[in-house]
Amino acid sequence: MARVVGGLGCSHAPSIAHAYDHGMTEEPHWRPLFEAFRHAQRWLLDVAPDALVVVYNDHVDQFFFDCWPTFAIGLAEEFEVADEGYGPRAFPPVPGHPALARHLASFLVQSEGFDLALCEKMVLDHGVLSALPLVDPDWQVPVVPLAVNVVCPPLPTPARCWALGQALARALSAYPEELRVVVVGTGGLSHQLTGPNFGEVRPEWDRRFLDLIDRSPQELTGLSMDDLARLGGDHSVEVVQWMVMRAALPTGARLDFQFYYPFMIMGYAVAGWRAP
Amino acid sequence: MSALPLTEAINDLRLAERRQAFQQDPVAYLESYGVSPEERRLVLERDWPGLLAAGVNIYVLTKLMAVTGTSLLQAGAAMRGQSWEEFQQFVSEQNARNQRFHLSFVAQQGEVRGHG
Numbered sequence: 595m596a597r598v599v600g601g602l603g604c605s606h607a608p609s610i611a612h613a614y615d616h617g618m619t620e621e622p623h624w625r626p627l628f629e630a631f632r633h634a635q636r637w638l639l640d641v642a643p644d645a646l647v648v649v650y651n652d653h654v655d656q657f658f659f660d661c662w663p664t665f666a667i668g669l670a671e672e673f674e675v676a677d678e679g680y681g682p683r684a685f686p687p688v689p690g691h692p693a694l695a696r697h698l699a700s701f702l703v704q705s706e707g708f709d710l711a712l713c714e715k716m717v718l719d720h721g722v723l724s725a726l727p728l729v730d731p732d733w734q735v736p737v738v739p740l741a742v743n744v745v746c747p748p749l750p751t752p753a754r755c756w757a758l759g760q761a762l763a764r765a766l767s768a769y770p771e772e773l774r775v776v777v778v779g780t781g782g783l784s785h786q787l788t789g790p791n792f793g794e795v796r797p798e799w800d801r802r803f804l805d806l807i808d809r810s811p812q813e814l815t816g817l818s819m820d821d822l823a824r825l826g827g828d829h830s831v832e833v834v835q836w837m838v839m840r841a842a843l844p845t846g847a848r849l850d851f852q853f854y855y856p857f858m859i860m861g862y863a864v865a866g867w868r869a870p
Numbered sequence: 871m872s873a874l875p876l877t878e879a880i881n882d883l884r885l886a887e888r889r890q891a892f893q894q895d896p897v898a899y900l901e902s903y904g905v906s907p908e909e910r911r912l913v914l915e916r917d918w919p920g921l922l923a924a925g926v927n928i929y930v931l932t933k934l935m936a937v938t939g940t941s942l943l944q945a946g947a948a949m950r951g952q953s954w955e956e957f958q959q960f961v962s963e964q965n966a967r968n969q970r971f972h973l974s975f976v977a978q979q980g981e982v983r984g985h986g
Contacts, residue, residue, distance in 0.1 A: 608932075608942075626972070633976070653929040654881055659874060679884050679936025745929060787928045792946035793957070795964060797971035804973070829928070854973035858961055859946065 596769035600641040601843045601867040603836040606724040606780040607860050630853035630864040631728035643776040645691045646737045649838040650721035650780040651744045662746040663711030668739035669695045676719040691736040701765035753815040755834040759841025779839030781832025783861035793859040799825045800861040808849045811840045846870040873925030879903035883933040918945040
């Protein structure tokens with residue numbers, strides 16, 4: 595059976611990719627964030643997964659409003675790196691894990707009642723690519739991308755996202771091969787990208803979120819998407835992807851590290867849990 | 871979704887050959903998607919608040935920002951109704967105010983803080 599050996603939560607803002615691509619990671623203001631990612635990279639090497647399930651959201655680079663799936667899974671052998679307007683970033687395609695992905699799709703659809711969209715081809719944007727080069731620079735670990743709709747209303751509820759994480763754990767344990775899996779949840783934390791409050795960061799809520807997602811995550815399932823938007827900014831609702839990840843972790847998973855760095859227009863966070 | 875033609879026109883700017891077409895003749899490019907004259911004006915004038923009000927998603931607008939060399943922060947200043955200098959002041963004050971919330975926790979070897 596596949597075993598969830600760890601969980602990683604991290605921000606995926608394009609500013610991370612921009613700083614990385616333009617050699618800014620050692621600048622005094624950026625260094626704390628990239629040190630956090632370096633810690634995550636060392637941690638991931640130590641945890642030594644055979645596969646990653648990366649729970650993220652697309653930003654209208656793969657999906658479009660003509661047909662937007664609530665949840666979608668990437669089944670391909672490899673995934674192209676998106677061109678988000680600046681030319682595709684200079685990475686080779688991200689390796690997939692078709693066998694694991696197909697098993698997860700079947701189990702989630704047929705045994706768990708999740709109506710996933712099935713993607714034989716998928717372009718990955720900064721939802722995956724901001725963090726992946728920082729935690730797995732040489733594409734050593736194959737990825738099963740799992741996209742959550744947080745862009746095109748109506749959005750799934752936080753409770754539904756928690757349930758998806760729990761179902762993901764059951765699906766993984768039913769996989770017939772021995773496999774060490776780390777579930778990654780990207781996005782967040784607080785940010786507001788539109789309107790007169792553009793740029794506001796909510797550090798009190800972010801710190802509360804980080805406490806809740808570790809110690810009492812099911813409390814978050816009582817919140818609506820509107821609640822999350824009100825607390826952390828309209829575009830912070832991506833934190834449901836952290837909830838999917840957290841719900842997939844086994845009982846007794848312990849917080850190994852947690853970094854929070856509010857800077858510019860984003861509450862950046864990187865955190866890791868390890869299974870007992 | 872009523873803003874679909876405008877949204878599609880802008881979102882296709884994530885593709886290199888569409889960026890070239892837009893840069894060569896932005897009016898023809900927009901007309902080819904069936905964008906209305908009023909919506910065309912919003913694009914040509916880089917009216918970020920207007921484009922958002924017209925129903926274009928922010929993650930689509932970032933593609934127009936890319937091709938026009940506008941940063942999200944610059945567009946954001948416009949959304950706040952601030953000059954660039956005023957916006958930088960806001961960010962600088964926010965950074966300073968939020969310093970006390972920085973967190974850097976690493977569990978010690980053998981420290982047990984497990985919960986379900």
